Amino acid sequence: MKIKLLFLLFIFFTFSCKNNSEIKAESSNNTEIETLDSKNVDGFNFNKFKIDKGNIGPIKIGMKIFDAEKEITELTKKECEAYDFGYDGGGKAYIYYLKDEPILALVPKMDSDEILVIIALSKNLKTNNGLNPNSTVKEIQEKYPNIEINQDLMMSWEFMHDENNNWNLVFMTEDNNRIGDYKELEVPTKPIRNEIAMNWITIK
Template identity: 45%
Template sequence: MRHIMMLFLGLLILGCNSKASNKDNQNNNQDSIAQPELTTVTKFNYADFKIMKGRLGNIKIGMTITQAEHQFSGLSKKENDAGVFGFDGGGSAYLYYSGDDIVFALIPKHGTDTIFCIIAAHKELKTTNELNPKSSVEELTKKYPELTVVQDLMNGWEIIEDKINKWSFTFMSDKGIEIGEYPEVGKPSKPKRLDVKTDWIEIR
C-alpha cells in the first residue's frame, strides 16, 4: 500500500511540473510574438548640406544622379520637367521633398545622368555666408553691397549672382512688380524693392 501511495505522489508531481513547463513555454512564445520589431526613421539633416561652390554638402556638380542619391536619405523623390526652373530645351529635374516641402532638385545635362545644376530650395539650407534660399533682397545687399539684379529675357524672372561661388539667387518676378528697373534691355539694375524673397538658389 505504501508503494502504491509513493507511486501516485510521484506521478502527481511529474504532471504538475509538466503543466508548469508548458505554461512557461506558452508565455515565452506570447512574449516573443508581442514584441514589436524596432525600426529606425532616418531624417534629412540640413546642417550636413551646406551650400558651397559647386556643391550642396557631399552632392557635387559632375556626379551622376545615382551617386548623388547615395549621399542622403530621408527624402521622397519626384520627377518633373527642367522647365519649372527656367531651363528650356526639355530635360528632367529630380525634386527631393521632406513631406510637402521641396528641399532641393538635381538637374542633369539633357540626355545624360550627369548633374550640371543643383537647385537649393529649402530655407533650412544655408550658404557658407549664412544666406538661404528664402533670403530677402535686403539680406543679400548686406552680404553683397554692390550687387545688381539682371532680368531673364526669356521668362521675366530676376537673378542676383555671386560670381565667385557660382550661385544664382533666383526670383520668379511678375511683370510690374520687379525688383529692379530696366529702361535698357539686358542692362543690370540696382535693386529697388528690398522686401522680396528669393525663390531658390541655383548652384553651378
C-alpha cells in the same frame, strides 16, 4: 507679396511635377509613387548640406544622379521639367522632398545622369556666407553691397549672380513687383525693392 510668391511656388511644384518610378515604386490605382527611404524622413541633417561653390554638402556638380541620391535617402523624389528651373531643351529635373517640403532639385545634362546644376529650395539650407534660399533682397545686400539685379527674359523672372561662387539667386517676380527698374534689355540694375524674398539658389 511674400505670401503671393510662396503661393505661386506651391502651385508651380504641385502642377508641374509628376511622380518618378526609377528607385522604389508602389502601384495603386495605376499611379506610381516613389520613395527613397520614407523610414528616415524626419532625420534629415541640414547641417551636412551647406550650400557652397559647386556643391550642397556631399552633392556636387558633375556627380551621377544615382550617387547623389545615396546622400539623401530620407527624401522623396518627383520628376519635373528642367525648363521649370530655366533650362530648356526638353530635359528632366528631379525635386527631392522632406514630407511635403521641397528641399533641393537636381538638373542633369541632356540625355545624361550627370548633374549639371543643383537647385537649393529649402530655407533650412544655408550658404557658406549665411544666406538661405528664402533670404530677402535686403539680407542679400548685407552680404553683397554692390550686387545688381538681372532679368531672365526667357523665364520672365529676376536673378542676382554671385560670380565668386557661381550661384544665381532667383526671384519669381512678375511685372507688378519687379525688384529692378530696367532701362535696357539684359543690362543689370540696382534693386529698387528690398523686401522681396528669393525662391531658390541655382548652384552651377
